[in-house]
Amino acid sequence: MSAMPRVVAINTFREAVRDRVLYNLVVFALLMIGAAILVGQISIGIERLVIVNLGLSAISIFGLVMAVFIGVGLVYKEIEKRTLYTLFSKPIRRWEFLVGKYAGLVLTLVINTVLMTIGLAAALLYIGRSFARADVSILIAVYFILLSLALVTAIALFFSCFSSPLLSTLFTLGIYVTGIFAADIRGFGALTSSAFLKGATSVVYYLVPNFRNFNSIAAAAHGESIPFSLVWQNTAYALIYIVLLLIASSAVFSRRNLK
Amino acid sequence: MTTPGQKRSLWLAAIGVPLLLASAFALQTRIDASTRTEARIRQELLLSSPAAIKKLSLGYDSLLADIYWTRAVQYYGGQLAAQRFQLPLLWPLLDITTTLDPKLVPAYHFGAIFLSEPLAGANRPDLAVQLVQRGVAANPTVWSLDGDLGFLYYWHFRDYQNAAAAYLAGSQTERAPAWMKIMAARLQQKNGSIQTSRMIWSQIYASNTNENIRQLALQNLRGLRAQEDEQAIDGLAEKYRQQFGRFPASTRELRDTGFIRGIPVDPAGYPYVLEPAGNTSLDPRSPVIIPKEPRTPPPPVK
Amino acid sequence: MPAIEILGLTKDYAVGFWRKRMRRSLDNLSLEVNEGEIFGFLGPNGAGKTTCMKLLMGLIFPTAGTARILGRPIDDVAMHRDIGYLPEQPYFYDYLTARELLDYYARFSGFSAAERRARVTRVLERVGLASAADVQLRKFSKGMLQRAGIAQAIIHDPRIVFLDEPMSGLDPIGRREVRDIILDLKTQGRTVFFSTHILSDAEMLCDRVAVLHLGKLRGVGSPGKIVSVEVHAMEILFEPAEGHSLPPGLAQRAMPVGGRYRLELPEAALYSAFDEIRACNARILSVSPVRQTLEDYFLGLVERAPQATPPVEAGTR
Numbered sequence: 001m002s003a004m005p006r007v008v009a010i011n012t013f014r015e016a017v018r019d020r021v022l023y024n025l026v027v028f029a030l031l032m033i034g035a036a037i038l039v040g041q042i043s044i045g046i047e048r049l050v051i052v053n054l055g056l057s058a059i060s061i062f063g064l065v066m067a068v069f070i071g072v073g074l075v076y077k078e079i080e081k082r083t084l085y086t087l088f089s090k091p092i093r094r095w096e097f098l099v100g101k102y103a104g105l106v107l108t109l110v111i112n113t114v115l116m117t118i119g120l121a122a123a124l125l126y127i128g129r130s131f132a133r134a135d136v137s138i139l140i141a142v143y144f145i146l147l148s149l150a151l152v153t154a155i156a157l158f159f160s161c162f163s164s165p166l167l168s169t170l171f172t173l174g175i176y177v178t179g180i181f182a183a184d185i186r187g188f189g190a191l192t193s194s195a196f197l198k199g200a201t202s203v204v205y206y207l208v209p210n211f212r213n214f215n216s217i218a219a220a221a222h223g224e225s226i227p228f229s230l231v232w233q234n235t236a237y238a239l240i241y242i243v244l245l246l247i248a249s250s251a252v253f254s255r256r257n258l259k
Numbered sequence: 260m261t262t263p264g265q266k267r268s269l270w271l272a273a274i275g276v277p278l279l280l281a282s283a284f285a286l287q288t289r290i291d292a293s294t295r296t297e298a299r300i301r302q303e304l305l306l307s308s309p310a311a312i313k314k315l316s317l318g319y320d321s322l323l324a325d326i327y328w329t330r331a332v333q334y335y336g337g338q339l340a341a342q343r344f345q346l347p348l349l350w351p352l353l354d355i356t357t358t359l360d361p362k363l364v365p366a367y368h369f370g371a372i373f374l375s376e377p378l379a380g381a382n383r384p385d386l387a388v389q390l391v392q393r394g395v396a397a398n399p400t401v402w403s404l405d406g407d408l409g410f411l412y413y414w415h416f417r418d419y420q421n422a423a424a425a426y427l428a429g430s431q432t433e434r435a436p437a438w439m440k441i442m443a444a445r446l447q448q449k450n451g452s453i454q455t456s457r458m459i460w461s462q463i464y465a466s467n468t469n470e471n472i473r474q475l476a477l478q479n480l481r482g483l484r485a486q487e488d489e490q491a492i493d494g495l496a497e498k499y500r501q502q503f504g505r506f507p508a509s510t511r512e513l514r515d516t517g518f519i520r521g522i523p524v525d526p527a528g529y530p531y532v533l534e535p536a537g538n539t540s541l542d543p544r545s546p547v548i549i550p551k552e553p554r555t556p557p558p559p560v561k
Numbered sequence: 562m563p564a565i566e567i568l569g570l571t572k573d574y575a576v577g578f579w580r581k582r583m584r585r586s587l588d589n590l591s592l593e594v595n596e597g598e599i600f601g602f603l604g605p606n607g608a609g610k611t612t613c614m615k616l617l618m619g620l621i622f623p624t625a626g627t628a629r630i631l632g633r634p635i636d637d638v639a640m641h642r643d644i645g646y647l648p649e650q651p652y653f654y655d656y657l658t659a660r661e662l663l664d665y666y667a668r669f670s671g672f673s674a675a676e677r678r679a680r681v682t683r684v685l686e687r688v689g690l691a692s693a694a695d696v697q698l699r700k701f702s703k704g705m706l707q708r709a710g711i712a713q714a715i716i717h718d719p720r721i722v723f724l725d726e727p728m729s730g731l732d733p734i735g736r737r738e739v740r741d742i743i744l745d746l747k748t749q750g751r752t753v754f755f756s757t758h759i760l761s762d763a764e765m766l767c768d769r770v771a772v773l774h775l776g777k778l779r780g781v782g783s784p785g786k787i788v789s790v791e792v793h794a795m796e797i798l799f800e801p802a803e804g805h806s807l808p809p810g811l812a813q814r815a816m817p818v819g820g821r822y823r824l825e826l827p828e829a830a831l832y833s834a835f836d837e838i839r840a841c842n843a844r845i846l847s848v849s850p851v852r853q854t855l856e857d858y859f860l861g862l863v864e865r866a867p868q869a870t871p872p873v874e875a876g877t878r
């Protein structure tokens with residue numbers, strides 16, 4: 001990354017840390033400890049399943065909450081508080097600022113996720129398992145969760161460029177949910193006899209980022225292997241949408257009169 | 260006011276954005292291909308039982324039911340289109356759908372037909388009966404579900420007693436059509452005729468809007484008509500033998516001797532074939548399928 | 562080459578929540594500021610000073626017109642290496658300390674870590690924040706924020722410094738310190754472009770001033786020439802002797818102010834008034850010239866130029 005975005009990114013990360021965002025890790029740790037102890041008490045055979053399901057779901061949900069709620073304020077807050085006045089008097093372009101803010105939050109999410117994954121690994125060790133080859137799919141599932149979080153962050157950032165946090169939250173979650181059910185929406189369309197609806201739902205399917213692509217929690221929990229082709233396909237897929245959203249964000253933001 | 264730099268980025272965006280969108284499209288199709296829907300649905304089903312899904316749906320169970328219902332129909336259509344006649348996930352999908360929303364009547368209809376259907380379905384009439392019984396219990400005023408139950412007992416098990424009971428129960432609900440009572444009476448006399456079958460399939464055809472169900476009903480109705488035709492031609496051939504001392508060699512002979520007016524054709528337009536032993540059959544090229552008698556013995560159902 | 566060249570800058574704002582109308586906040590402003598001078602940008606509240614500064618910084622975009630800074634167009638971000646800007650009522654990341662904030666801003670100028678450390682310490686000293694260097698900005702007072710704002714505007718030794726109301730929120734000592742900084746910058750050959758609505762600041766510092774009113778330029782030149790600060794009256798403050806009342810002639814003209822009296826009169830009548838006051842044994846506390854305030858000056862401007870009245874309606878959108 002070139003110099004300007006990196007400076008902004010590091011500061012964004014610092015803001016998150018000082019705002020005690022990483023405290024969510026404590027909650028996650030408690031959750032994992034509780035689950036490990038409980039699961040250890042009751043059942044035999046599905047400990048791993050429960051821990052992996054719970055852990056990955058929590059990683060995904062905690063990350064989603066962070067990505068959305070910090071993401072929608074990324075740009076908006078700086079406009080509202082007028083902290084951008086002094087920043088833009090420095091030799092930094094507006095898109096560099098956006099990329100920096102984006103990278104900063106993604107960095108925060110990556111660190112947060114890595115720490116949570118370590119917690120999950122510790123819980124798995126506690127319930128008495130050594131790691132096996134099949135556990136690679138857990139790491140891939142975590143990677144896919146990160147991809148989806150990076151994508152959600154880009155969506156939130158985009159809305160943050162022109163609308164209030166409340167609306168941005170609604171829009172972002174709206175797109176996320178649409179993205180999860182994109183295949184079903186197309187399914188509904190295919191059941192109708194209207195050619196227009198068929199077409200429209202197909203357009204939605206291919207236009208909205210398809211978040212179900214990134215869900216491998218069940219596969220990881222059951223120790224199924226995830227094909228390597230899916231790894232690069234998902235990576236490329238997420239990157240394309242992220243680039244598109246950053247382009248759109250900077251197109252909107254570069255023309256905007258600051259308050 | 261545009262500077263050269265702005266113009267350049269505008270051009271880049273004009274070319275780059277459609278390019279990126281196109282590659283997203285291409286990738287999505289590849290991802291879709293690599294994770295087949297069946298594998299994906301199976302994966303999701305591994306997650307939980309219908310009851311668990313209902314608990315986890317946070318009160319949005321009827322919405323979720325609609326989604327699972329869509330998936331069931333999509334799954335069926337997809338398997339059929341791919342010429343895969345194994346439908347292992349149809350039961351779980353319908354099970355989840357109707358557990359989430361027990362009032363989703365179309366799902367019961369669909370299950371009644373396609374869980375039981377041996378060729379174009381899951382060939383599990385037992386599960387179909389189980390599903391529809393649940394439907395009847397949850398929707399006591401919907402006579403068409405009693406009809407489905409009667410159909411299943413009659414068509415797949417030749418269980419006249421239970422079939423008649425089902426039609427009778429249905430005929431007693433408010434706004435039930437008159438034919439249900441007639442059907443019940445017919446079946447009480449163990450009168451399993453082609454005519455009865457045609458009546459049932461006609462009702463199925465008329466009362467369903469689902470395209471798959473209507474297609475199957477139409478196909479069975481054609482098959483039943485062909486069966487009726489064959490029986491009639493068999494009868495004429497027998498009369499011919501009584502008169503001429505041998506079976507006719509073809510339907511043409513029957514026509515030339517005045518037993519029939521023209522060359523009889525099946526519902527698909529192919530002439531019937533008269534075999535030397537005097538029995539009639541369909542032209543091998545004809546797509547018409549005559550329904551088989553059920554081989555399964557009546558199950559012990561309450 | 563002038564340091565700043567403003568060519569017909571115009572800015573319309575959409576106002577109104579329901580039906581948006583356009584209001585012109587800056588109207589066809591053209592201006593040149595030379596390198597090395599302290600230039601005062603004068604005008605009452607709402608004149609359009611801040612609007613003009615924001616346009617120059619690229620924070621908002623002009624409806625019409627352009628401007629050049631150091632010969633470069635204002636949308637050329639690289640030019641920002643050579644300028645510093647103090648916004649009106651600055652606000653910063655309040656989770657940072659003053660030192661961290663300045664270090665953050667210095668990074669954009671590409672200084673090495675050692676260089677940044679030296680500069681931050683120096684500039685904190687200069688704006689009088691050395692003792693608060695490691696305090697989080699959320700604990701800063703308004704005046705301290707203003708000082709931090711000035712610090713970030715000059716940390717990279719810019720050739721031009723834009724200061725939007727740099728004295729506001731400061732106590733008298735602070736004001737003098739800021740004045741010293743501005744004069745210092747001038748001795749280093751920098752250009753200072755600052756806005757104010759306080760006449761004395763401009764009078765004391767500026768080589769030249771421009772006067773803005775309701776978005777329109779009213780004049781440019783040396784402060785004495787443009788804002789001719791005439792003394793048009795004198796003011797005497799006096800206290801009557803114990804037990805004495807004022808003679809009716811004096812009591813009619815003087816205004817009682819907490820047991821004292823204030824008398825405003827033309828300069829020519831000063832000495833005869835002294836005689837009257839002495840005659841009734843009152844004690845003179847002070848004699849001072851009554852200066853025209855900037856508001857008076859602008860009132861005069863409006864009266865003298867009745868053709869250019871209230872906000873220009875630039876039509877509806």
Ligand SMILES: Nc1ncnc2c1ncn2[C@@H]1O[C@H](COP(=O)(O)OP(=O)(O)O)[C@@H](O)[C@H]1O
Binds near residue numbers: 259604606608609613
């Ligand atoms: N964002 C804005 N939207 C609408 N009107 C604005 C906005 N900013 C400033 N104005 C108007 O523009 C005029 C000039 O404001 P400003 O430049 O802040 O004046 P000054 O800095 O000289 O006090 C004022 O009438 C103000 O109400």
Ligand SMILES: [Mg+2]
Binds near residue numbers: 610611612726
């Ligand atoms: Mg102002």
